[in-house]
Amino acid sequence: xxxxxxxxxxxxxxxxxxxxxxxxxxxxxxxxxxxxxxxxxxxxxxxxxxxxxxxxxxxxxxxxxxxxxxxxxxxxxxxxxxxxxxxxxxxxxxxxxxxxxxxxxxxxxxxxxxxxxxxxxxxxxxxxxxxxxxxxxxxxxxxxxxxxxxxxxxxxxxxxxxxxxxxxxxxxxxxxxxxxxxxxxxxxxxxxxxxxxxxxxxxxxxxxxxxxxxxxxxxxxxxxxxxxxxxxxxxxxxxxxxxxxxxxxxxxxxxxxxxxxxxxxxxxxxxxxxxxxxxxxxxxxxxxxxxxxxxxxxxxxxxxxxxxxxxxxxxxxxxxxxxxxxxx
Amino acid sequence: xxxxxxxxxxxxxxxxxxxxxxxxxxxxxxxxxxxxxxxxxxxxxxxxxxxxxxxxxxxxxxxxxxxxxxxxxxxxxxxxxxxxxxxxxxxxxxxxxxxxxxxxxxxxxxxxxxxxxxxxxxxxxxxxxxxxxxxxxxxxxxxxxxxxxxxxxxxxxxxxxxxxxxxxxxxxxxxxxxxxxxxxxxxxxxxxxxxxxxxxxxxxxxxxxxxxxxxxxxxxxxxxxxxxxxxxxxxxxxxxxxxxxxxxxxxxxxxxxxxxxxxxxxxxxxxxxxxxxxxxxxxxxxxxxxxxxxx
Numbered sequence: 001x002x003x004x005x006x007x008x009x010x011x012x013x014x015x016x017x018x019x020x021x022x023x024x025x026x027x028x029x030x031x032x033x034x035x036x037x038x039x040x041x042x043x044x045x046x047x048x049x050x051x052x053x054x055x056x057x058x059x060x061x062x063x064x065x066x067x068x069x070x071x072x073x074x075x076x077x078x079x080x081x082x083x084x085x086x087x088x089x090x091x092x093x094x095x096x097x098x099x100x101x102x103x104x105x106x107x108x109x110x111x112x113x114x115x116x117x118x119x120x121x122x123x124x125x126x127x128x129x130x131x132x133x134x135x136x137x138x139x140x141x142x143x144x145x146x147x148x149x150x151x152x153x154x155x156x157x158x159x160x161x162x163x164x165x166x167x168x169x170x171x172x173x174x175x176x177x178x179x180x181x182x183x184x185x186x187x188x189x190x191x192x193x194x195x196x197x198x199x200x201x202x203x204x205x206x207x208x209x210x211x212x213x214x215x216x217x218x219x220x221x222x223x224x225x226x227x228x229x230x231x232x233x234x235x236x237x238x239x240x241x242x243x244x245x246x247x248x249x250x251x252x253x254x255x256x257x258x259x260x261x262x263x264x265x266x267x268x269x270x271x272x273x274x275x276x277x278x279x280x281x282x283x284x285x286x287x288x289x290x291x292x293x294x295x296x297x298x299x300x301x302x303x304x305x306x307x308x309x310x311x312x313x314x315x316x317x318x319x320x321x322x323x324x325x326x327x328x
Numbered sequence: 329x330x331x332x333x334x335x336x337x338x339x340x341x342x343x344x345x346x347x348x349x350x351x352x353x354x355x356x357x358x359x360x361x362x363x364x365x366x367x368x369x370x371x372x373x374x375x376x377x378x379x380x381x382x383x384x385x386x387x388x389x390x391x392x393x394x395x396x397x398x399x400x401x402x403x404x405x406x407x408x409x410x411x412x413x414x415x416x417x418x419x420x421x422x423x424x425x426x427x428x429x430x431x432x433x434x435x436x437x438x439x440x441x442x443x444x445x446x447x448x449x450x451x452x453x454x455x456x457x458x459x460x461x462x463x464x465x466x467x468x469x470x471x472x473x474x475x476x477x478x479x480x481x482x483x484x485x486x487x488x489x490x491x492x493x494x495x496x497x498x499x500x501x502x503x504x505x506x507x508x509x510x511x512x513x514x515x516x517x518x519x520x521x522x523x524x525x526x527x528x529x530x531x532x533x534x535x536x537x538x539x540x541x542x543x544x545x546x547x548x549x550x551x552x553x554x555x556x557x558x559x560x561x562x563x564x565x566x567x568x569x570x571x572x573x574x575x576x577x578x579x580x581x582x583x584x585x586x587x588x589x590x591x592x593x594x595x596x597x598x599x600x601x602x603x604x605x606x607x608x609x610x611x612x613x614x615x616x617x618x619x620x621x622x623x
Binding site: 072075076077078079080082083084086087090101102105106108109110112127130131132133168169170172173174196 | 333428440
């Protein structure tokens with residue numbers, strides 16, 4: 001019993017001392033600290049962060065200021081995320097950079113005096129105008145589903161039946177509804193299959209209709225994690241898997257129209273630079289990404305029965321640069 | 329500041345932690361349903377308030393939602409005769425669909441909606457802390473008086489000796505339903521408060537909530553009992569204080585781990601290991617106690 005008591009007192013004191021020590025650690029002068037909050041640990045986050053840091057270091061190169069990045073990952077836990085924001089608030093970091101919609105919402109609730117530069121969130125000028133905290137600017141990577149459908153229709157004019165696999169993610173939901181509307185416009189029937197968790201994907205992939213001519217996925221973190229499962233189905237049925245991000249194409253999807261994750265980060269860096277140079281975040285226009293690329297995996301396209309000639313000519317028609325990714 | 333941050337986070341979680349104390353320690357049943365009812369509360373509140381319903385009505389509806397969910401879990405346990413742990417896991421499973429249907433989308437933003445805690449948080453920080461502290465104290469004594477009352481005594485009898493309850497002519501199911509209902513109502517309240525503070529209700533916001541609560545209750549009660557009580561005796565005040573301490577320690581650890589730059593990948597592992605230590609010593613000391621009694 002005594003041992004437990006000592007252990008407990010020691011632990012409590014140790015933690016408190018540790019807390020004070022770390023707090024006492026003041027950063028040297030002429031340093032700009034940027035607190036980055038990633039909600040989950042996925043490759044896309046790493047690429048966004050790499051793009052952001054790389055570009056900001058590049059842009060800030062001439063100045064005599066050291067930029068320190070503190071990257072914290074919430075591991076999908078809301079309590080951890082809240083703790084991270086509270087710490088950034090109290091450490092008075094010079095800028096807070098949340099990634100994604102829910103991180104943005106929490107940042108706006110907690111952070112008051114520091115500028116917020118949000119990456120990859122559904123947040124518009126109208127949202128900012130209504131928000132009680134307006135000290136924020138953001139880069140929205142919402143791939144316009146309408147543009148994707150226009151491209152797909154051009155690249156595969158005979159497409160009449162498409163299967164859309166998606167998850168209950170906040171960004172995805174509106175896109176799925178948009179997809180249904182766009183599909184109708186081009187006379188495409190959509191089979192919508194929702195997964196609740198990654199382990200559902202295998203079962204759901206067996207439900208893909210036999211007359212489906214292609215599988216389409218959005219920039220949907222959960223589904224993207226399971227791309228290999230869908231690649232197998234696509235190969236077995238000789239139909240293309242069409243994605244919305246470069247990572248999925250590297251993992252074996254035939255092609256994708258979208259923005260690169262790295263680009264989201266580096267575009268965000270240019271917003272961050274304006275804020276660091278003294279423009280209040282509220283005056284930095286919210287940017288919606290429009291630099292679309294077409295990502296092609298030639299090897300996958302071959303096994304998935306894709307007419308690459310049509311895909312590249314569609315890319316030319318829309319003047320989207322083509323990037324080949326063949327790391328299957 | 330870390331200490332205050334942890335305190336603020338603990339105070340918001342007080343309803344949940346006290347609710348879990350009610351089921352885990354008083355009724356001696358393991359109920360993980362708060363993972364779902366936490367979201368249920370937030371979902372009902374967010375959906376109603378963004379549809380123009382008043383804050384008070386939205387909150388009451390959210391609380392009722394939690395209460396009903398608790399009753400449903402009781403029905404699963406007693407009528408369908410499903411093991412309590414499995415019943416609660418099933419309930420969380422089903423609540424996912426219900427929460428989704430209520431939210432009608434995976435995430436409702438409350439940033440543009442005026443909410444009590446949201447407004448307080450935007451105002452004076454000290455005042456905000458004081459108000460949630462007062463609220464937590466009121467809740468604390470509410471639960472304290474409830475369990476101390478003659479009614480609460482029968483509650484405790486359910487956890488200690490169900491057969492006695494039946495012999496006294498009381499219906500155990502009634503007490504289980506009430507306990508689970510109350511506990512889940514508090515989880516829903518916690519969800520409402522969290523949604524207001526964080527500025528959104530999200531379908532995935534409940535992950536791991538019940539375990540956080542159980543962790544706080546186990547660590548806190550164990551600590552307070554070893555520090556202030558002779559082995560074998562029971563004091564409700566010490567136990568409830570333990571719940572607060574446990575919650576506080578949990579959030580303090582979370583904050584300190586982050587502050588010292590522990591790779592977040594290992595954060596859950598560390599917290600989990602610590603919890604395992606406390607859970608296991610709890611069992612050992614109980615065994616020792618029993619062994620002593622046998623002698």
